[in-house]
Amino acid sequence: MTYSLLYDEIEYIGLSEEHALKFRSLEDDVYFTLRDLFLNVLDIDDVIASITFSKELTDNISYEDRTESFQYTKVLNNKDFTKRLYTWLSSINKKCFEFKPPHADDVVDLKGFIPFTKWIQHVEYLMRLINYKSLEEHNSVL
Secondary structure (H helix, E strand, O other): OOOOEEEOOEEEEEOOOOHHHHHOOHHHHHHHHHHHHHHHOOOHHHHHHHHHHHHHHHOOOOHHHOOOOOOOOOHHHOHHHHHHHHHHHHOOOHHHOOOEOOOOOOOOOHHHEEEHHHHHHHHHHHHHHHHHHHHHHHOOOO
């Protein structure tokens, strides 16, 4: 089951957490985007990729299990990791999701959703940030 939704002719992505958490740091942005993907993508290979990248980024510590001393790993400084992440994120498009209308008797609360067009624009922005970081760290574009 995915959380993507078609409502009033608008396609939505279900958010794992509030969208504002992505703006605390690049690591948070990557992590919460990966969680969104985990909840919404159709293909099991994409689900596994989102889990794998998340584990590498967090040293296998989920958001719910974090303590005050939690720190992300330094994998965003690793060119191999950022290249793999960038390449995989580049493959994400509308075909990776299934936008289903709610059942007739469902009450829809869009609080935990974001329009797909806004979400994918943010993913593209995130990819530019990852590419820029790679350029800063390694003097090369991904």
